[in-house]
Amino acid sequence: MKTKHALAFLCAGACLIMSACTPECSESSLFAMDTYMTFKAYGENSTEALSQVTAEIQRLEKLFSVTDPNSDIGRINSSLGPSDVSSETAALIARSLEINKETNGAFDITLYPVSKEWGFTTGSYHVPDSETINELMKQTGSDKVTVSENIVTVSDGAQADLGGIAKGYAGQKAAEILKENGVTSALLSLGGNIQAIGSKPDGTAWSVGIKDPENTSQLAAAVSVCDKAVVTSGTYERFFEENGTAYCHIIDTKTGCPVQSDLLSATVIGYDGTLCDALSTAFIVMGQQKAEEYLNIHTDIDAVLITTDHRIFVTNGIFGDFSLIENSYSIIPLSTLHISH
Ligand code: AMP
Ligand code: MG
Numbered sequence: 001m002k003t004k005h006a007l008a009f010l011c012a013g014a015c016l017i018m019s020a021c022t023p024e025c026s027e028s029s030l031f032a033m034d035t036y037m038t039f040k041a042y043g044e045n046s047t048e049a050l051s052q053v054t055a056e057i058q059r060l061e062k063l064f065s066v067t068d069p070n071s072d073i074g075r076i077n078s079s080l081g082p083s084d085v086s087s088e089t090a091a092l093i094a095r096s097l098e099i100n101k102e103t104n105g106a107f108d109i110t111l112y113p114v115s116k117e118w119g120f121t122t123g124s125y126h127v128p129d130s131e132t133i134n135e136l137m138k139q140t141g142s143d144k145v146t147v148s149e150n151i152v153t154v155s156d157g158a159q160a161d162l163g164g165i166a167k168g169y170a171g172q173k174a175a176e177i178l179k180e181n182g183v184t185s186a187l188l189s190l191g192g193n194i195q196a197i198g199s200k201p202d203g204t205a206w207s208v209g210i211k212d213p214e215n216t217s218q219l220a221a222a223v224s225v226c227d228k229a230v231v232t233s234g235t236y237e238r239f240f241e242e243n244g245t246a247y248c249h250i251i252d253t254k255t256g257c258p259v260q261s262d263l264l265s266a267t268v269i270g271y272d273g274t275l276c277d278a279l280s281t282a283f284i285v286m287g288q289q290k291a292e293e294y295l296n297i298h299t300d301i302d303a304v305l306i307t308t309d310h311r312i313f314v315t316n317g318i319f320g321d322f323s324l325i326e327n328s329y330s331i332i333p334l335s336t337l338h339i340s341h
Helices: 002-010 046-064 072-078 087-102 112-117 130-137 166-180 273-297
Strands: 014-016 025-032 035-042 082-084 145-148 151-154 185-190 193-198 206-212 215-225 229-234 239-242 245-248 263-270 302-307 311-314 322-324 330-333
Touching: 025 046, 035 046, 035 166, 046 072, 046 087, 046 166, 046 185, 072 082, 072 151, 087 145, 087 151, 087 273, 112 130, 166 185, 166 193, 166 229, 166 273, 193 206, 193 273, 206 229, 206 263, 215 263, 215 302, 229 273, 263 273, 273 302
Parallel strands: 311 330
Antiparallel strands: 014 206, 025 035, 035 185, 082 151, 145 151, 185 193, 193 229, 206 215, 215 322, 229 263, 239 245, 263 302, 302 311
């Protein structure tokens, strides 16, 4: 139990529950994409594979960083028109625009002017007046971004921020590198994004902890997975308080304000880590009911949703691999429509 709690402390939302490293195992860590990352891989090529993973994540950070004026995103955001970017940045922006449509606007990479004003990314946290927010909201909207091959064009002062999706993409790319190197057993933690490669060396599933949003040094639950991403977004992850109100880093696309959600955390589990990352952010904005509606239609995605009134909604696809750790929550299986045939 002690180990679980210590590790839970290291990561943002979902956590690795790891055992001791055997001789054929490599571990590494780095700080990138504004988060502390830890990697563990098994097999003879694991050391070399993990050094490639580190290089890959640093390469992606150079493309996607919103605070680096020389990154692809930095160049898009300082341009008033078209920018020639890498095919990867263009593809990830195009994917983000699709997910914006699929989530009825809840996931929106163009909220950067607003989240910057609230102090997220700059550290100058404050509550802006409503006039300022309304003015800045005129610069937002995914319809102000177009992608054509490697050219990304923004209009009306729109700026992009891939903070809600980039770590999921990076985890997926890292998994590809490990597999190319013959690694069949690895677990990567990119903050709240966990990417499992294969199973544990003994063939059993990886156990990934989900933090208790009300006591983040403890786990609320755990899920067993092989080869999947387990991505958690939570209102507790990054926030500031002013006059007794907490303001979190996830912005409500309707109001331009930090979201007031009935979800404390949303964990999304699936094979597409990029989508899982975007959806976990979107579900916080959508709230429990809209997230449930989405999950009833998209049955290839699993989720664990923790509500402010102490309920944990679990999709049927992951129900058998879910275990409750913190008994003060009541488990609600998500709609019978979600049964796979
Ligand atoms: P995550 O931790 O994956 O939930 O992502 C949160 C980050 O995504 C924030 O720090 C912002 O960079 C960005 N973000 C905030 N609100 C939204 C939103 N509604 N849609 C997409 N990205 C957002
Ligand atoms: Mg996300």
